[in-house]
Amino acid sequence: MATLEEIKISAKNNMSICKMCKSCNGETCRGWTPGPGGKGSGSSFVRNIAMLKHVTLNMRILREDAEVNSTFDFFGKELAAPIMAAPIANVKINYGSSVDEMTYLQALGHGCKQAGLMAFLGDGANREAFEMPLNLHRELPDHAVMTIKPWLLDQVFSKLSEVKACRPRAIAMDVDAAGLILLKQMGVPVAYKTVEDLKKIKEYANVPFIVKGVMTIEDAQAAMDAGADGIVVSNHGGRVLDDCAATIEVLEKIARYVNKRVKVFVDGGFRSGADVFKALALGADAVLIGRPFSHMAIGGLQEGVALYAAKLIEEFKECMRMTGCITVQDIRRSCVNVHF
Numbered sequence: 287m288a289t290l291e292e293i294k295i296s297a298k299n300n301m302s303i304c305k306m307c308k309s310c311n312g313e314t315c316r317g318w319t320p321g322p323g324g325k326g327s328g329s330s331f332v333r334n335i336a337m338l339k340h341v342t343l344n345m346r347i348l349r350e351d352a353e354v355n356s357t358f359d360f361f362g363k364e365l366a367a368p369i370m371a372a373p374i375a376n377v378k379i380n381y382g383s384s385v386d387e388m389t390y391l392q393a394l395g396h397g398c399k400q401a402g403l404m405a406f407l408g409d410g411a412n413r414e415a416f417e418m419p420l421n422l423h424r425e426l427p428d429h430a431v432m433t434i435k436p437w438l439l440d441q442v443f444s445k446l447s448e449v450k451a452c453r454p455r456a457i458a459m460d461v462d463a464a465g466l467i468l469l470k471q472m473g474v475p476v477a478y479k480t481v482e483d484l485k486k487i488k489e490y491a492n493v494p495f496i497v498k499g500v501m502t503i504e505d506a507q508a509a510m511d512a513g514a515d516g517i518v519v520s521n522h523g524g525r526v527l528d529d530c531a532a533t534i535e536v537l538e539k540i541a542r543y544v545n546k547r548v549k550v551f552v553d554g555g556f557r558s559g560a561d562v563f564k565a566l567a568l569g570a571d572a573v574l575i576g577r578p579f580s581h582m583a584i585g586g587l588q589e590g591v592a593l594y595a596a597k598l599i600e601e602f603k604e605c606m607r608m609t610g611c612i613t614v615q616d617i618r619r620s621c622v623n624v625h626f
């Protein structure tokens with residue numbers, strides 16, 4: 287069985303664009319979009335990572351020992367931990383991957399299932415880029431969530447009817463993709479969405495609906511007005527707006543405002559179980575992790591994804607153990623300090 291280090295080396299050899307840096311922090315790939323990087327100066331990706339280091343954990347161990355329970359309920363599906371793979375599409379164009387898209391998707395989905403986690407799946411400009419994740423979703427209805435792009439409404443409804451046939455737990459939409467360079471370059475019609483648009487989409491989906499790409503309380507309110515069941519605090523990994531706030535900086539304010547009315551997920555720069563713990567202490571229900579999961583799929587297929595997932599879960603449980611949290615509900619604001 288390969289080690290994580292061996293899988294990283296294999297990932298590096300299997301990618302011609304992404305450099306598989308020791309720390310995936312957005313420095314080397316500043317401005318590489320299309321590519322794995324952040325938009326423009328790349329500062330939003332870099333900041334996502336940097337600001338996470340300004341949250342520290344409070345150790346608390348003088349208590350009776352007890353078995354930690356890291357399980358999390360995702361709209362009725364119990365997961366091993368509040369951790370999910372973020373949707374990452376088009377690994378050939380973005381990473382220069384020698385592993386084809388379907389093999390990558392299979393690795394991601396089955397690796398997450400093996401570890402008891404959930405994989406969000408992306409959507410793309412052509413029919414194939416939608417059909418491949420859809421086929422995987424059909425195979426793994428309980429471990430995958432389709433993330434539809436904010437196409438014009440007719441196209442959204444037509445895609446939703448196909449996703450609904452997969453008996454989904456939930457459906458997501460990355461509303462911030464309205465700002466994606468790759469789609470703009472391809473002349474693909476994505477559009478900004480109003481509350482009225484989102485209401486129609488939620489009504490048509492008729493399953494838990496997650497709005498991905500919320501960075502302000504105003505947009506959180508708009509998503510709730512539309513009847514969304516969850517939001518993802520996300521700046522698309524720094525790929526849609528340069529000089530954007532880091533997601534960890536805005537998370538607490540948004541989660542307090544939402545006040546448990548809908549689920550709050552977050553992504554952007556989360557790399558370890560400790561990072562996941564920080565997000566939960568600042569009000570998130572669960573965390574999505576993007577680039578590292580795709581590296582593991584490209585470098586080690588299902589085994590690589592499952593190995594990284596197991597490492598994340600173990601790190602997360604270790605943080606719970608060392609801060610006196612027995613269940614995820616015990617993780618609270620006083621478990622961390624915020625230095626920004």
Ligand SMILES: Cc1cc2nc3c(=O)[nH]c(=O)nc-3n(C[C@H](O)[C@H](O)[C@H](O)COP(=O)(O)O)c2cc1C
Pocket residue numbers: 321322323334372373374375376380381407408409433460498520521522523524525553554555556574575576577578
């Ligand atoms: C190469 C690449 C492709 C992506 N494709 C999608 C996509 O198809 N749909 C989507 O909602 N987000 C997409 N994202 C954004 C991720 O879902 C996620 O928000 C972001 O990567 C999280 O940051 P992290 O990679 O630092 O963990 C993509 C990100 C990257 C780097």
